Amino acid sequence: MVLTAITPCGSSAPLSREAFREALMSKGQYYHLHHPFQQAMANGELSREQLQGWVANRFYYQLMIPQKDAALLANCPDAATRRRWVQRLLDHDGHAGDEGGIEAWLALGEAVGLPRHTLLSQEHVLPGVRFAVDAYRHFVASAPWQEAAISSLTELFAPLAHQNRLDTWPQHYPWINEQGYRYFRKRLSEARRDVEHGLEIALNVCTTVALQQRALEILQFKLDVLWSMLDAMTMAYQLDRPPYHTVTQEAVYHRGLERSTY
Numbered sequence: 001m002v003l004t005a006i007t008p009c010g011s012s013a014p015l016s017r018e019a020f021r022e023a024l025m026s027k028g029q030y031y032h033l034h035h036p037f038q039q040a041m042a043n044g045e046l047s048r049e050q051l052q053g054w055v056a057n058r059f060y061y062q063l064m065i066p067q068k069d070a071a072l073l074a075n076c077p078d079a080a081t082r083r084r085w086v087q088r089l090l091d092h093d094g095h096a097g098d099e100g101g102i103e104a105w106l107a108l109g110e111a112v113g114l115p116r117h118t119l120l121s122q123e124h125v126l127p128g129v130r131f132a133v134d135a136y137r138h139f140v141a142s143a144p145w146q147e148a149a150i151s152s153l154t155e156l157f158a159p160l161a162h163q164n165r166l167d168t169w170p171q172h173y174p175w176i177n178e179q180g181y182r183y184f185r186k187r188l189s190e191a192r193r194d195v196e197h198g199l200e201i202a203l204n205v206c207t208t209v210a211l212q213q214r215a216l217e218i219l220q221f222k223l224d225v226l227w228s229m230l231d232a233m234t235m236a237y238q239l240d241r242p243p244y245h246t247v248t249q250e251a252v253y254h255r256g257l258e259r260s261t262y
């Protein structure tokens with residue numbers, strides 16, 4: 001991929017806004033939509049247990065999204081940005097007239113046969129998934145808010161994934177209750193609005209070659225988070241090699257040390 005524009009005198013210059021936007025978009029080729037687990041999902045090749053495993057593990061991502069957005073808000077001194085970004089918390093946590101994404105994901109859990117308490121207990125969250133999601137949350141909490149915003153830009157490609165599930169699941173998995181599709185429908189419009197804001201920040205702040213390269217590296221980090229989550233699920237649910245499988249069939253792995261016990 002060409003990262004810099006070569007000026008007539010031969011020195012490298014930052015990409016134009018449009019070329020930088022295209023460089024960000026070209027990262028879509030590494031999106032988790034292309035992971036074999038997600039491809040099997042779209043082809044109707046997952047068993048009920050494998051699909052349940054995905055829903056239960058992805059719930060951890062859903063839980064952490066508002067916490068990482070709250071961390072970004074805490075690090076952002078610009079009220080105008082905070083006023084727009086805070087909508088993301090409301091989208092997931094809900095507010096009057098909107099149940100919120102976490103509640104919609106719990107409905108998805110019930111639609112695939114997982115009771116609320118099973119998702120909330122986090123008992124199915126694999127260590128690899130937990131570590132990947134935590135890496136994202138910790139990055140957002142420790143990075144400058146502009147970089148944290150850039151790390152959300154995988155959402156550029158998320159509507160494709162949501163639409164793909166709406167298009168393929170009803171035919172392949174007719175046993176899923178219709179209530180389960182609320183989350184994906186809701187995110188179609190929310191994600192488009194989010195990326196407009198995220199992109200605006202990236203294009204405004206990444207005005208040097210170094211900053212543009214850094215942004216592309218941050219986006220790759222986030223793609224790695226999403227891909228690694230599915231790698232962990234592949235091991236556990238497709239290859240039948242969950243953690244400690246050589247020792248025990250029991251899910252002995254920890255349930256998250258960061259949860260309050262109070």
Ligand SMILES: O=C(O)c1cc(C(=O)O)c2c(n1)C(=O)C(=O)c1cc(C(=O)O)[nH]c1-2
Nearest residue numbers: 065151152153154155156157158161162187
């Ligand atoms: O189902 C998906 O494929 C998918 C992917 C992503 C993503 O690309 O990070 C998000 C979501 N869904 C999603 O629903 C969501 O709310 C969301 C927020 C964010 C973020 O990084 O702030 N990513 C995503």
